[in-house]
Amino acid sequence: MDYEIFDLGDVALQSGETLPGAFLAYKTYGTLNEKRDNVIVYPTAFGDQHVQNEWLIGSGLALDPQRYFIIVPNLLGNGLSSSPSNTPAPFDRANFPQVTIYDNVQFQHRLVTEKFGIEKIALVVGWSMGGIQAFQWGTSYPGMVERIAPFAGVAKTWPHTFVVLDGMKAALLAAVGFDSSRLGELTSADMRAVGRAYAGWGVSQAFYREGLYRGMGFESLADFTAGVWEDSFMKMDPHNVLAMLWTGQHADISANPAYNGDFDKALGSIQALACIMPGSTDLFCTADDNVHEAKRIPHAALHPIESIWGHFAGRGINGADNQLIDDNLKRLLALRPND
Incomplete structure (x- = not known):
């Protein structure tokens, strides 16, 4: 430790x-x-x-x-x-x-x-x-x-920031049909969609247009989306993420x-x-x-x-x-x- x-x-x-x-x-x-x-x-x-x-x-x-x-x-x-x-x-x-x-x-x-x-x-x-x-x-x-x-x-x-975070939250809640009684069923695999939802917000349009992800070792947009956004979010506990999303919102x-x-x-x-x-x-x-x-x-x-x-x-x-x-x-x- x-x-x-x-x-x-x-x-x-x-x-x-x-x-x-x-x-x-x-x-x-x-x-x-x-x-x-x-x-x-x-x-x-x-x-x-x-x-x-x-x-x-x-x-x-x-x-x-x-x-x-x-x-x-x-x-x-x-x-x-x-x-x-x-x-x-x-x-x-x-x-x-x-x-x-x-x-x-x-x-x-x-x-x-x-x-x-x-x-x-x-x-x-x-x-x-x-x-x-x-x-x-x-x-x-x-x-x-x-x-x-x-x-x-x-x-x-600010309101727009709230909406962005809400989209990330919705991507996770969709895995249990937006049923709050089923939150205990969430797993880290359900975080894949959250990573996808965040992929459009973490970097700018120009970053994607100029393909700067290639300089990070990713040959394609699909590789970058999976290798950075999906991978990083799927390492997180979904209940921790819901707690931090509430704090952020x-x-x-x-x-x-x-x-x-x-x-x-x-x-x-x-x-x-x-x-x-x-x-x-x-x-x-x-x-x-x-x-x-x-x-x-x-x-x-x-x-x-x-x-x-x-x-x-x-x-x-x-x-x-x-x-x-x-x-x-x-x-x-x-x-x-x-x-």
Whole structure:
């Protein structure tokens, strides 16, 4: 096991339910300094685990373990932290309670403060649903977080994003005839259709038109669809996916008692220096959504990733996109919070 477990105990969720024996899986990189101020929090995205974040961590990179103490907490529902697949009855599989982004960030805050005694965070960074968590950190703990850097992530699930996720959910529910009483019958094989549904959203039209999948070792469109989208989704537990889809569909940094749905107020509360990096051709966490959000954050700069890799410009696959993200993070970390 290349990660650690932080026991949360019995936790009260935003839904009003209590999840007994909850836990957060996490991995750290580097060493916490004496002042405990060299901290970077880097939450995982939908379907990802900490290993998928490691492309952005390394010597000479912005997230350099020789300089920073990097904490990668795993999203609840991803199979490592508390999830439908690893929770005992009566909250196992289809009975797992609804968990929000706000819940996740509250639990991560407990990890950071209770386990490590940290009071200041230099940066919260994340891709996709990890980006939503970065925004949530900024608005939930404005006095603690000095910088945020969401890339290919939005501060709430806008209606179009909701519809995209709903299409993925429908592809899975179709396997049991949309009968909620049959959710226990779902298997990972049923995830094939979810991968197909997502294939049109993960990268852009130009990516497909120019056949960039050939540079990834796939000779045909059919090979790419099966070898990337189908294969990656069929490795996931369907009940974990349903849990994460619910979390994603209901993500909103203002959906909590502090802001009561006032999205602009929540954005305005973020005191961190914000470097927001939308993918210029992202089809469902769009650059336009981030433009709207950045205008309402006091210290935000928008730095689009000009790329035809769509949402996956932030996935750590394309070298030019990776370099741009790393360069932006280096510039952000070089700024002082009062600049």
